[in-house]
Amino acid sequence: MPPHVASVASLGDFLKRCRTRLDPASFGFSGRRRTPGLRREEVAQRAHISPTWYTWLEQGRGGAPSPEVLDRIAGALMLTEPEREHLFMLGLGRPPEVRYRPVEGVNPRLQRLLDSLQYSPAIIKTATWDVVAWNRAAAIVLTDYSKLPPGQRNILRFLFCNPDVRAKQHDWEAVARFVVGAFRADVARAGLVSAVGELVDELCSLSPEFDALWRSHEVHDQSEAHGVKRLHHPTLGLVEMEQSAFAVDGRPDLHMLVYNPLGAETNARIRVLIEAAASAESSPDSSTETSASDDATHMTAEPGVR
Incomplete structure (x- = not known):
């Protein structure tokens, strides 16, 4: 499998894994489900993107997403900072730009x-x-x-x-x-x-x-x-x-x-x-x-x- 195709497939697998680990009830989603986690359209709703576009990403179609879309998806899936970086590496082949977080103290x-x-x-x-x-x-x-x-x-x-x-x-x-x-x-x-x-x-x-x-x-x-x-x-x-x-x-x-x-x-x-x-x-x-x-x-x- 060519490297680009492998990367796209890995992005879809990663998105699906992160989606299925989330509890729908904690986000206000209800209804009977055959599979665990959020539905694709629910992730798209939380990320403010098209359900079709999100589905294509999981299926390895639609081309490379923009950094803004990846950021919204990362927020929708409640990704940690290392997971967000991994998402960018899979989607764009590079880490995200550094986000400075003001510090008032340490843990x-x-x-x-x-x-x-x-x-x-x-x-x-x-x-x-x-x-x-x-x-x-x-x-x-x-x-x-x-x-x-x-x-x-x-x-x-x-x-x-x-x-x-x-x-x-x-x-x-x-x-x-x-x-x-x-x-x-x-x-x-x-x-x-x-x-x-x-x-x-x-x-x-x-x-x-x-x-x-x-x-x-x-x-x-x-x-x-x-x-x-x-x-x-x-x-x-x-x-x-x-x-x-x-x-x-x-x-x-x-x-x-x-x-x-x-x-x-x-x-x-x-x-x-x-x-x-x-x-x-x-x-x-x-x-x-x-x-x-x-x-x-x-x-x-x-x-x-x-």
Whole structure:
């Protein structure tokens, strides 16, 4: 069987399998049925397409559907994101365009993963480089993002608009160049170039360095972030950590950045600081709590990037 014919046949089989697994009653459809699932005309009704056209798709006739039709069918069949991608691969031979989903936080499972990294600062950032989750180590070594309004937890704002952050970078110019290039690649991949226009304009007006880097049109991939991160920390001194970046649950719009202390001595210093802060938080002595709070205040925001 030619490849095109095989693909069309697979599309029909996939549509039928997804249709027959659905419960008609949950969609308000009634009546006696000889076979499980929704009828073809019911799927067509939910997808707002012609019953004849949908029938042809299941039968391998009618030519290639448009992306809009596939999107409506995916919604009608309640497909998951991986199933939607598979539908596009069968129908058009390519994955769908990336759909950016705004993120306000992460699920408990992902937060537990961050928290399990006890002495390794770890954050999760979006395609627009907003920090949406972090662990205790990140709050102590980098910054306590919970004390910042959500709109201010942006890594580029830290890097280009906070002089303390700039001073603490071991090589600010290299960090800034990488961040802008990776940010450009991330927003392009997520289809957000126009959506970040306001942020870009603001940063260009506030920072001549950002303006110059943005106009240079350099592009960097997040995978280039793997390396050594060096910080001049006000309490710990020079801190060296290995940085790794990971995609989150297969989502190209989310990345987890993990900073693993480089060497036993660095790990021990970070561990002492984190445990001291935890002890201060649990202490009934208000003066101890005040001291711990003062220490945390001096730990200014870090961008969390190489």
